[in-house]
Amino acid sequence: MANEKEALIRLKSRAEGIKFAKVIFAALALSSCAATPIKSDGALTPSTLNVARSEHHGQRVKVFGWMTSSFERYGIWDSKAAFDRGNYTDDCVSLLIPEAMDTSKYDKRYVELEGDFVQRPGKNAVNLGACNKTTIILSEESPPTLVK
Incomplete structure (x- = not known):
């Protein structure tokens, strides 16, 4: 009978250890989601x-x-995960960046930006590296801001 009680105690202890491990795993999984800025x-x-x-x-x-800002990749995505999925028509808006604006420091970073939104650029506009027909036209006076 004493052996049965000891076995039962060990079993309960093991079950509590598994529950604790599950809680730790869930906490780690949730904390990794916090890496995306708000x-x-x-x-x-x-x-x-x-x-x-x-x-x-x-509208402005x-x-x-x-944001992606490199050769033939000028756009703003919902998130890095959205970029990885590659759903261009839903998750990305193309960026039309003034020639004088250096946006290389924003490449593959979370940003906030302001610009004029158009459903599609004008008839004579050529937007190489666009991810979508929807476009935000940036102005030199309003560069993106890094979000930490």
């Missing part, structure tokens, strides 16, 4: 703009997202 009030996401493109067309918008 957008400020009033900032939109690229997917929000794409869903309501006609509503925002021609503030957008939060993960």
